[in-house]
Amino acid sequence: MSSYPPSGPPRTTTLRQRLADLRGPAVPPRPLDARALAALAANPGCGRRALLDGAGVDKTALAAALGSPAPFGQSQFAIVRGNSFEAKVKGDGGAALLRLVHLHLGGAAEPPGPGARVPDLTAAGPEGRAARTALALREATAAGAWTLLDHPMLALEVAGTPAYLEPDAVVVHPDGRWTVVEIKSFPLIDGAADPAKVGAAARQAAVYVLALEKTAEKLPAATVGHTALLVCPKDFSNLPAAAPVDLRRERSVTLRQLDRLTRVEELAAALPEGLSFDPQRPAEELTEAVAAVSAAYAPECLSACELAFHCRERARAADEAAALGRSVRGELGAFTTVGEALAAAAGHGSPDDPAAAALHRAARLRAEALQEAACRC
Known part of the structure; x- marks a missing residue:
């Protein structure tokens, strides 16, 4: 039998305490990253993911405790290949990358010269790096010169707490425009790539755009471009090629979902007192706890959510038509x-x-x- 709801009068708790109770008293919150926020936008109707991510629950550990672990992550070969390609793209002071940005999104600006600015973004901790990035963005905008920010740190408030996000690169144009650059290891074949992979990259880039917009609010001369540059290997070579990606739709969807996350208190308030997703609890109790939160499973979840295998099993057991797509x-x-x-x-x-x-x-x-x-x- 489940150990909730507990006996005695109901407790009144703050939202922070409530979310801590959902994670488990000894479980630290798992920080949100751009990949997790992008996955929320891919399935905005899933209350289960919204609550678990808003509470900072470690879904990987939860899925393992439920007996349905998800084999997430890239292979070591793919990671090495991706890192090698990114280093090639950013080599020589980012000259090749800046040329691609100018070619596809430069407009009437002069091409970047050999001495483009690449500021040092080193600082202590994510807060320090985010502050250093904000300062570099202000300085680059004021300078009015091509500037490459390599792995900047951006801050975005999600459900009342800051999430720290690290895009591959952000380029500041001479006119004060900021462009997000996503570097991926999947190929652009004849100028086109796998639509599913491009869509995932666009949702991730849209999260960075929202974070940049928060920084740009204090800088009248700065504008955040809603078109990202996707840089991938050309055909089957290791040469970089690029394609602009319109982010307006993904940005709107992500913004709506983040607004929904800020109301995570409503989702938490609908749950019984004492319910917990602590991975140390018995699997039977965790299964009941997860079932208390509505889900919207679809086959696309298998590539985006750690709980997808558990949700698929439950959807099939309930004979849900949504399990077919x-x-x-x-x-x-x-x-x-x-x-x-x-x-x-x-x-x-x-x-x-x-x-x-x-x-x-x-x-x-x-x-x-x-x-x-x-x-x-």
């Missing part, structure tokens, strides 16, 4: 389970329901096609 779920209309859809395909749905009629017709056509194939054999 968002596009399939959208086509099924009012049918929320696979069983309901199969019943409609068998002719047991309402004839006035367009989805039921379409499923029944599709099932009839499939049966006819199979029968014709069997006769030809």
Whole structure:
């Protein structure tokens, strides 16, 4: 049996205390990074992820305690290849990278010269690095010269606490515009890349744009570009190529989801007192705790969320149609389970329901096609 809710009168707690109780008394909060915030934007309807990330729960440890660990992370080969490519792109004082930015997003500005500015962003701790980055951005904007910020540290307040984000690079243009640069190891083949990977990179870059906008609020001469530059290997070589990526849609979606995270108190208040996601608790209790928060599983979660395997198992056990994918779920209309859809395909749905009629017709056509194939054999 579960150990919650506890006996006795209910406790009144602050939000910080409540979130600490959800993590576990001895569990430090896991800081949010750009990848986690981008994943929130990819699935804005998932209250489970919003609450767990807002509370700083270590979802990797939670998934392992639930018995459904997710094999996240790149291979060592991919990490080495990515680091080697990034070093090549930023070599020689970032000359190649600045040329790509000027070529694709430079506008009427003069091309960067050989002595472009690359300020030192070294400081103690993430707070110090964020302050040093903000100072470098102000100085570069005032100087009106091409400036490359290599791995700057940006701060963005999320759910009342600062999240520290580290983009690959930020370029300051002579006109005061700031451009986010994402360097990835997947290839640009004939000028195009895998749409799913480009989408993930765009969502991540949108988080950096939001953080830069907070810094730019105090600088009237600065503007944050809503077009990032994606730099990847050209075709199957190690030569850098680039493509601009419009971030306006991703920025809007991410901003809405971050606004939702700032109301994480509402999600926490709906849970029973004493509920905890502490990985040290028994798996049965953790399963019940996770089930108390609504989820919106889709197959895309498998590449973005540590709890995806657990949520997939539960979605399949509940016969949820969403487990087949968002596009399939959208086509099924009012049918929320696979069983309901199969019943409609068998002719047991309402004839006035367009989805039921379409499923029944599709099932009839499939049966006819199979029968014709069997006769030809």
